[in-house]
Amino acid sequence: xxxxxLTPSARAFDSGDYPVKVYKAQSGSETxxxxxxxxxxxxxxxxxxxxxxxxxxLFLDHYxxxxxxxxxFDLNSSAKGGWEGNADAIGAQDHGNNYRYEAPPQVTQVRxxxxxxxxxxxxxx
Amino acid sequence: xxxxxxxxxxVMQLADVTLAKVVSFSVQxxxxxxxxxxxxxxxxxxxxxxxxxxxxxxxxxxxxxxxxINTTDLLNKLIKTGSDGVSSSDTVExxxxxxxxxxxxxxxLTAYITSASLGAATGDIARxxxxxxxxxxxxTASIGS
Numbered sequence: 001x002x003x004x005x006l007t008p009s010a011r012a013f014d015s016g017d018y019p020v021k022v023y024k025a026q027s028g029s030e031t032x033x034x035x036x037x038x039x040x041x042x043x044x045x046x047x048x049x050x051x052x053x054x055x056x057x058l059f060l061d062h063y064x065x066x067x068x069x070x071x072x073f074d075l076n077s078s079a080k081g082g083w084e085g086n087a088d089a090i091g092a093q094d095h096g097n098n099y100r101y102e103a104p105p106q107v108t109q110v111r112x113x114x115x116x117x118x119x120x121x122x123x124x125x
Numbered sequence: 126x127x128x129x130x131x132x133x134x135x136v137m138q139l140a141d142v143t144l145a146k147v148v149s150f151s152v153q154x155x156x157x158x159x160x161x162x163x164x165x166x167x168x169x170x171x172x173x174x175x176x177x178x179x180x181x182x183x184x185x186x187x188x189x190x191x192x193x194i195n196t197t198d199l200l201n202k203l204i205k206t207g208s209d210g211v212s213s214s215d216t217v218e219x220x221x222x223x224x225x226x227x228x229x230x231x232x233x234l235t236a237y238i239t240s241a242s243l244g245a246a247t248g249d250i251a252r253x254x255x256x257x258x259x260x261x262x263x264x265t266a267s268i269g270s
Contacts, residue, residue: 007163050159050172082164111174114159 001065003073004058007081009049013090016042016097016123039095042123043102046079049116056115059105072098072124092123099123130223137182138220145195146185148252152221152232154178178234178259180221186243186251196253202238211237216260223268233265 019036048055066073080087088094102122109115137147157174187195202215216235223230236257245251 007165009160009163011164050161082166110159114172114174 001062003062003076003079004055005076005078006048006051006055006058007078008046010047011079011083011090012043012045014043016040036125038097038125040097040123040125042092042095042097044075044079044090044092044099044121044123046119046121047116048119050110050114051117053109053113053115056107056117059117059119060107063101063105066101068104069101072100075099075121095123097123097125128225130225134224136220136222136224137184138222139198140218141220144184144199145189146187148183148185150180150182150221152178152180152234178236178263179239179257180259181254181256184253184255186253196243196255199238199255200241200243200253203241204243217257219257220265230268231265232263232268234259234263235261 016039018034018039021033021035023031023033025031048059062073065071074093075091077087080090083090092099099121102120106118107115108117132149135147135150137144137150154176155178156176158171159174160169161172162169184196184199189195199217202217203211216237218233219236220231220233222232236259238255239258240256241253242255243251243253
Protein backbone atom coordinates (compact mmCIF):
# COMPACT_ATOMS: atom_id res chain seq x y z
CA UNK A 1 0.00 0.00 0.00
CA UNK A 2 1.40 3.37 -1.05
CA UNK A 3 1.32 6.55 0.97
CA UNK A 4 -2.12 8.21 0.46
CA UNK A 5 -2.29 10.41 -2.63
CA LEU A 6 -3.61 13.58 -1.04
CA THR A 7 -2.31 17.12 -1.06
CA PRO A 8 -1.75 18.45 2.44
CA SER A 9 -3.16 21.73 3.68
CA ALA A 10 0.03 22.53 5.59
CA ARG A 11 3.57 21.21 5.48
CA ALA A 12 6.60 21.79 7.67
CA PHE A 13 10.04 20.59 6.64
CA ASP A 14 13.23 20.35 8.64
CA SER A 15 16.15 19.59 6.39
CA GLY A 16 18.08 17.49 8.91
CA ASP A 17 21.85 17.47 9.13
CA TYR A 18 24.97 15.56 8.20
CA PRO A 19 26.31 13.15 10.82
CA VAL A 20 28.67 15.44 12.64
CA LYS A 21 30.21 14.81 16.04
CA VAL A 22 31.31 17.87 17.94
CA TYR A 23 34.06 17.78 20.55
CA LYS A 24 34.45 20.83 22.69
CA ALA A 25 37.56 21.54 24.71
CA GLN A 26 37.50 23.33 28.04
CA SER A 27 39.05 26.28 26.28
CA GLY A 28 35.93 26.46 24.15
CA SER A 29 37.57 25.41 20.94
CA GLU A 30 35.45 23.09 18.90
CA THR A 31 36.43 20.10 16.80
CA UNK A 32 33.89 18.68 14.39
CA UNK A 33 34.23 15.33 12.70
CA UNK A 34 32.10 14.46 9.73
CA UNK A 35 31.12 10.78 9.94
CA UNK A 36 29.21 10.50 6.71
CA UNK A 37 28.55 12.11 3.38
CA UNK A 38 24.78 11.90 3.42
CA UNK A 39 22.43 14.33 5.07
CA UNK A 40 19.82 12.56 7.15
CA UNK A 41 17.14 13.05 9.82
CA UNK A 42 15.06 15.35 7.64
CA UNK A 43 11.63 15.79 9.21
CA UNK A 44 8.43 16.33 7.35
CA UNK A 45 5.17 17.15 9.05
CA UNK A 46 2.06 17.06 6.90
CA UNK A 47 -1.35 18.31 7.96
CA UNK A 48 -4.48 17.28 6.12
CA UNK A 49 -7.21 19.54 7.47
CA UNK A 50 -10.89 18.65 7.31
CA UNK A 51 -10.64 15.57 5.12
CA UNK A 52 -13.21 12.80 5.02
CA UNK A 53 -12.94 10.01 7.55
CA UNK A 54 -12.43 7.60 4.65
CA UNK A 55 -9.32 9.52 3.61
CA UNK A 56 -8.16 9.80 7.21
CA UNK A 57 -8.44 6.05 7.47
CA LEU A 58 -5.96 5.69 4.57
CA PHE A 59 -3.22 7.11 6.80
CA LEU A 60 -4.10 4.76 9.63
CA ASP A 61 -4.10 1.82 7.22
CA HIS A 62 -0.77 2.89 5.73
CA TYR A 63 0.77 3.31 9.18
CA UNK A 64 -0.35 -0.20 10.03
CA UNK A 65 0.93 -1.54 6.71
CA UNK A 66 4.33 0.02 7.41
CA UNK A 67 4.39 -1.75 10.79
CA UNK A 68 4.28 1.62 12.48
CA UNK A 69 7.65 3.34 12.44
CA UNK A 70 9.49 0.19 11.29
CA UNK A 71 9.33 0.26 7.48
CA UNK A 72 10.53 3.05 5.20
CA PHE A 73 8.60 4.10 2.13
CA ASP A 74 8.67 6.44 -0.86
CA LEU A 75 6.69 9.62 -0.68
CA ASN A 76 4.54 10.45 -3.70
CA SER A 77 4.45 13.86 -5.38
CA SER A 78 1.05 14.74 -3.86
CA ALA A 79 2.67 15.13 -0.48
CA LYS A 80 4.83 17.86 -2.02
CA GLY A 81 1.89 19.52 -3.80
CA GLY A 82 2.04 23.30 -3.80
CA TRP A 83 5.85 23.32 -3.49
CA GLU A 84 7.18 25.14 -6.52
CA GLY A 85 10.86 24.59 -5.87
CA ASN A 86 12.79 21.45 -6.73
CA ALA A 87 10.92 18.52 -5.21
CA ASP A 88 14.23 16.98 -4.12
CA ALA A 89 14.83 19.89 -1.79
CA ILE A 90 12.05 18.77 0.54
CA GLY A 91 12.55 15.10 -0.15
CA ALA A 92 14.75 12.47 1.37
CA GLN A 93 15.60 10.14 -1.51
CA ASP A 94 18.11 12.48 -3.10
CA HIS A 95 20.37 11.96 -0.11
CA GLY A 96 19.92 8.21 0.06
CA ASN A 97 17.24 8.45 2.71
CA ASN A 98 13.73 7.15 2.85
CA TYR A 99 10.92 8.35 5.03
CA ARG A 100 9.42 6.37 7.85
CA TYR A 101 6.83 7.39 10.42
CA GLU A 102 8.36 9.32 13.28
CA ALA A 103 5.14 9.13 15.26
CA PRO A 104 1.69 7.65 14.76
CA PRO A 105 -0.68 9.72 12.62
CA GLN A 106 -2.71 12.05 14.81
CA VAL A 107 -6.40 12.06 13.90
CA THR A 108 -8.66 14.76 15.29
CA GLN A 109 -12.32 14.40 14.48
CA VAL A 110 -13.89 17.81 13.91
CA ARG A 111 -17.43 16.77 13.04
CA UNK A 112 -19.19 13.59 11.90
CA UNK A 113 -17.36 12.26 8.86
CA UNK A 114 -14.68 14.96 8.87
CA UNK A 115 -11.25 14.71 10.49
CA UNK A 116 -7.91 16.45 10.51
CA UNK A 117 -4.81 14.27 10.25
CA UNK A 118 -1.25 15.20 11.12
CA UNK A 119 1.53 12.92 9.90
CA UNK A 120 5.12 13.18 11.14
CA UNK A 121 7.81 11.58 9.00
CA UNK A 122 11.55 11.33 9.38
CA UNK A 123 14.17 10.58 6.77
CA UNK A 124 16.54 7.74 7.64
CA UNK A 125 19.45 6.13 5.83
CA UNK B 126 -51.55 38.48 -1.94
CA UNK B 127 -48.23 40.22 -1.80
CA UNK B 128 -47.16 41.57 1.52
CA UNK B 129 -44.30 43.44 3.08
CA UNK B 130 -43.83 42.32 6.66
CA UNK B 131 -43.30 44.95 9.30
CA UNK B 132 -42.81 45.05 13.02
CA UNK B 133 -46.58 44.92 13.45
CA UNK B 134 -46.53 41.38 12.10
CA UNK B 135 -43.86 40.19 14.55
CA VAL B 136 -44.81 37.90 17.41
CA MET B 137 -42.59 36.32 20.02
CA GLN B 138 -43.85 33.38 22.01
CA LEU B 139 -42.56 31.60 25.05
CA ALA B 140 -43.80 28.00 25.28
CA ASP B 141 -46.45 28.80 22.63
CA VAL B 142 -47.81 31.73 24.64
CA THR B 143 -47.43 35.15 23.06
CA LEU B 144 -45.32 37.51 25.07
CA ALA B 145 -46.70 40.98 25.66
CA LYS B 146 -44.87 44.19 24.89
CA VAL B 147 -42.11 42.84 22.74
CA VAL B 148 -40.24 45.78 21.24
CA SER B 149 -37.93 43.89 18.95
CA PHE B 150 -36.37 40.52 18.34
CA SER B 151 -33.71 39.12 16.12
CA VAL B 152 -32.81 35.53 15.30
CA GLN B 153 -29.51 34.61 13.73
CA UNK B 154 -28.32 31.36 12.23
CA UNK B 155 -24.62 30.65 11.79
CA UNK B 156 -22.78 27.98 9.90
CA UNK B 157 -19.29 26.99 10.95
CA UNK B 158 -17.19 26.39 7.85
CA UNK B 159 -14.25 23.99 7.75
CA UNK B 160 -11.49 25.01 5.41
CA UNK B 161 -10.44 22.35 2.92
CA UNK B 162 -7.94 24.42 0.96
CA UNK B 163 -4.76 22.51 0.19
CA UNK B 164 -1.26 23.63 -0.69
CA UNK B 165 -1.15 24.86 -4.26
CA UNK B 166 -4.75 26.04 -4.35
CA UNK B 167 -5.36 29.62 -5.34
CA UNK B 168 -8.90 29.85 -4.06
CA UNK B 169 -10.14 28.80 -0.64
CA UNK B 170 -12.61 25.95 -0.38
CA UNK B 171 -14.78 24.89 2.53
CA UNK B 172 -16.84 22.05 3.86
CA UNK B 173 -19.94 22.77 5.95
CA UNK B 174 -19.53 22.35 9.67
CA UNK B 175 -22.19 22.66 12.31
CA UNK B 176 -24.94 25.24 12.42
CA UNK B 177 -26.20 27.15 15.40
CA UNK B 178 -28.85 29.66 16.35
CA UNK B 179 -28.75 32.69 18.54
CA UNK B 180 -30.46 36.00 18.91
CA UNK B 181 -31.77 38.68 21.16
CA UNK B 182 -34.97 40.41 22.11
CA UNK B 183 -36.10 43.55 23.89
CA UNK B 184 -39.30 43.66 25.89
CA UNK B 185 -40.95 46.36 27.91
CA UNK B 186 -40.97 45.40 31.57
CA UNK B 187 -44.73 45.08 31.90
CA UNK B 188 -47.19 43.91 34.54
CA UNK B 189 -50.64 42.90 33.31
CA UNK B 190 -54.01 43.12 35.09
CA UNK B 191 -53.35 39.80 36.81
CA UNK B 192 -50.09 41.16 38.24
CA UNK B 193 -48.10 38.84 36.00
CA ILE B 194 -44.93 40.28 34.56
CA ASN B 195 -44.31 39.40 30.96
CA THR B 196 -40.58 38.76 31.26
CA THR B 197 -40.63 36.61 34.40
CA ASP B 198 -40.14 33.22 32.75
CA LEU B 199 -37.32 34.54 30.60
CA LEU B 200 -35.36 36.44 33.21
CA ASN B 201 -35.81 33.73 35.84
CA LYS B 202 -33.73 31.35 33.76
CA LEU B 203 -30.67 33.44 34.41
CA ILE B 204 -31.42 35.85 37.23
CA LYS B 205 -32.05 33.49 40.13
CA THR B 206 -31.17 32.95 43.73
CA GLY B 207 -29.15 30.05 45.05
CA SER B 208 -25.69 28.78 44.19
CA ASP B 209 -26.65 26.14 41.64
CA GLY B 210 -26.45 28.44 38.66
CA VAL B 211 -28.03 27.45 35.38
CA SER B 212 -28.83 23.78 34.82
CA SER B 213 -29.50 21.86 31.63
CA SER B 214 -33.23 22.09 32.30
CA ASP B 215 -33.17 25.89 32.20
CA THR B 216 -34.13 26.06 28.56
CA VAL B 217 -36.95 28.00 27.01
CA GLU B 218 -39.11 27.18 23.98
CA UNK B 219 -39.12 30.30 21.84
CA UNK B 220 -41.19 30.95 18.75
CA UNK B 221 -40.55 33.88 16.46
CA UNK B 222 -43.43 34.57 14.13
CA UNK B 223 -44.09 36.76 11.14
CA UNK B 224 -47.86 36.64 10.82
CA UNK B 225 -50.09 37.40 7.85
CA UNK B 226 -53.57 36.86 9.21
CA UNK B 227 -53.73 33.13 9.89
CA UNK B 228 -50.66 32.44 7.77
CA UNK B 229 -47.80 32.13 10.23
CA UNK B 230 -44.14 32.03 9.33
CA UNK B 231 -42.41 30.60 12.35
CA UNK B 232 -38.99 29.82 13.70
CA UNK B 233 -39.24 27.71 16.82
CA LEU B 234 -36.27 26.66 18.89
CA THR B 235 -35.06 25.61 22.29
CA ALA B 236 -32.61 28.02 23.85
CA TYR B 237 -30.66 29.03 26.89
CA ILE B 238 -30.91 32.62 28.01
CA THR B 239 -27.30 33.73 27.87
CA SER B 240 -27.70 37.32 28.97
CA ALA B 241 -30.44 39.29 30.60
CA SER B 242 -30.48 42.92 31.55
CA LEU B 243 -33.18 44.96 33.16
CA GLY B 244 -32.86 48.67 33.65
CA ALA B 245 -34.68 51.82 34.57
CA ALA B 246 -33.94 55.35 33.46
CA THR B 247 -35.47 58.67 34.25
CA GLY B 248 -38.01 59.63 31.63
CA ASP B 249 -37.90 56.26 29.93
CA ILE B 250 -39.80 53.00 30.01
CA ALA B 251 -38.09 50.11 31.76
CA ARG B 252 -36.95 47.45 29.33
CA UNK B 253 -35.63 43.94 29.61
CA UNK B 254 -33.06 42.84 27.08
CA UNK B 255 -32.21 39.22 26.62
CA UNK B 256 -29.86 37.22 24.45
CA UNK B 257 -30.31 33.55 23.81
CA UNK B 258 -28.31 30.67 22.42
CA UNK B 259 -30.23 27.93 20.66
CA UNK B 260 -29.51 24.32 21.61
CA UNK B 261 -30.26 21.40 19.33
CA UNK B 262 -32.16 21.58 16.08
CA UNK B 263 -34.87 24.13 15.50
CA UNK B 264 -38.25 22.42 15.53
CA THR B 265 -40.09 24.70 13.11
CA ALA B 266 -38.74 26.73 10.22
CA SER B 267 -41.77 27.69 8.17
CA ILE B 268 -40.31 30.89 6.81
CA GLY B 269 -39.71 29.85 3.22
CA SER B 270 -43.15 30.08 1.69
